[in-house]
Amino acid sequence: MTPEYLLNGYTRLLAELGDLPRLVTLVADITRQDRLLGITGADTAALTDIATAFSVLVAQPPPDLLAALRLSWHRDRLADRNADIPTNLPAVWVALGQPDRAEALAQSITGRDARAKALTGLVAAVASVGDHGRANALAAQAEQIARSIASPSSRATALTDLAGAVSASDHNRAQDMAAEAEQIAHSGADSLFGPSRLINLATAATAVGDHDRAERLALQAEHLAFSSARDPEQQARELTSLVTVFSAAGDRDKAMALASQAEQAAGSIINADERTQALKGLATAVTAAGDHERAAEIARSLADQEAQAQALTDLATAIAAAGDLNRANALAIEAEQTIRSITSEDRKVPAPTEVATALAVIGDHDRAEKIARSVTDSYWRAAALTDVAKAVATSGDIKRAEKIARAVAGSSRRAKALTDLVAAVTAAGDHERATALAAQAEQTAQSIADSLSQAKALTYLAAVVEPGRARRLIAEALAVGHWTTPLEHIARIDPTTIRTFFDQFVTSWVPLS
Structure with missing residues (x-):
């Protein structure tokens, strides 16, 4: 059995001493982790200890990659067994008279959205048993x-x-938070969402029974969706969401009127794939609203047979749940026949992206950049701009290449564009400029909110910088992302670490011979 002193305080002492070897051995002890779980009912303490060890590791140059891999492996093992914890389970433990276990369990949920939801559920549960002080602290x-x-x-x-x-x-605090939430929804910090913020907020307000606020927000979202010259795809998506909101609120007439407008907006989308996705989403919303005939009509109008089959399948599922098994059976057969008739090849990269890349390679940078910026799909636009930036950098116009790379939307995609630029500038021999660009790419990568995406961006950058910096970036990637993310790059720069790690951890569940 793990001695008591190893459970409380010893982690902090080793961290203060900077004794990384003993600290890693301690927090990576599975028996200790399981005993902490048994005592507290959650993995919060073990995860906190691992985070403490990572903070010590990253601060000690050069980073010990084997230790980082061990810590990451153990953290992910604990996270995996907490990933599917229902957000309402902690509240159940309160009802069973174990509020400490409930709180520890909620704190062990790794995703911020899910953890906030679990703690919010605990607030009501703890208040219901009269522990208002704890409820306030949890709130x-x-x-x-x-x-x-x-x-x-x-x-x-x-x-x-x-x-x-x-x-x-x-009540006053609740009103302040609701007002703040509404202000966030109205803010212009991220114009990509537009009225979608209001729609999400209306949906949440409906869920908590604030029907007046929900209706006001939904009407505001509807007004905003029509009040400006909006992209048809975006407008169709927003109106489809409003169909769901008004349907949930019981106003089916309003929902179906919006469905007609959403269908009209979707029909005007030029891009075939985007049009298909918009109509498929509308079919799902109309199905949920209960107008199955209308949903079937929309599903059958889809040119993409795979999407048509999926929409018919979703409709069949909903109708079966409503009890009309004969109708559901007919739709299921129709969906099966549709899917079996598909002979077309998978979708390819949009043509404008390939054209922009080709023009950049042959040196027509003005036309290449113009075409790249005109690509409607955000993913492929980022890919096209990245290719153009690399070609421009290779030609020697580094300043213009940087400008194009910084124009890429989204932190993850922009970090990749800057990283590709680092590689191009390094190949051109401008190491000073490459170092500066690497710093920009690293800063951009560290700003990525999603931890897995951040780890991938840091690992991608590690592949194009000097070894010392690469080791630090990999250690940072292991601190925030899954342990498997940087394995391939570690194998290239430090094969001994990989062999040792595999011998110690992987052979027990992955045969290597």
Whole structure:
């Protein structure tokens, strides 16, 4: 059995001493991790200890990659067994008279959105048994986590949920949080969402029973969707979401009127794939609203047979749940026949992207950049701009290449564009400029909110920088992302570490011979 002193305080002592070998051995002890789980009912303490060890490791140059891999492997093992914890389970433990276990379990949930939701559920549960002091403390924790959520719409939703949970005990605080959530939804920090923020907020308000606020927000979203010259794909998506909101609120007439407008907007989308996705989403919303005839008509109008089959399958599922098995059976057969008739090849890269890349390679940078910026799909636009930036850098116009790379939308894609630029500039022999660009790429990568995406970006950058910097980037990637993400790059720069790690951890569950 693990001695008591190894469970409390010893981690902090080793961290203060900077004794990384003993610290890693301690926090990576599975028996100790399981005993902490048994004592507290959650993995929060073990995960906190691993985070403490990582902070010591990253601060000690050069980073010990074997130790980083061990820590990452253990953290991911613990995270995996907490990933599927239902967000309402902690509240169940409160009802069973174990509030400490409930709180520890909620804190062990790794995703911020899910952890905020679990803590919000605990607020109501703890308040219901009369422990208002604990409820207030949990509400403060939930509020802090909610405010740290990167996505504006998710942050607004979390605050709205929490407002509903505290409304009975602190009405003024609830109103303040609801007002803040609404202000977030109206803010212009991320114009990509537009009225979608209001729609998400209306949905959350409906879920907590604030029907007046939900209706006001939905009507505001509808007004915004029509009040400006909006992209048809975006407008169709927003109107489809409003179909769901008004249907959930019981206003089916309003929902079906919006469905007609959404279908009209979707029909005007030029890009065939985007048009298909918009109509497929509308069919799903109309199915949920209960107008199965209309949903079937929309499904059959889809030119993409795979999407048509999926829409018919979703409709068949909904109708079966409603009890009309004969109709559901007919739709299922129709879906099966549709899917069997598909003979077309998979979709290819959009032509404008290939054209932009080709023009950049042959030196027509003006036309290449213009075409790249005109690509409507954000993913392929980023890919085209990245290719153009690399070609421009190779030609020697580094300043223009940097400008194009910085124009790539989204932190993950921009980090990749800058990293590709680092490689191109390094190949051209301008190492000073490459170092500066690497710093920009690293800063951009570290700003990525999603931990897995951040780890991938840091690993991608590690492949094009000097070895010392690469080791630090890999250690940072292991600290935030899955342990498998940088394995291939570690194998290239430090094969001994990989062999040792495999011998110690992998052979027990992956045969290597």
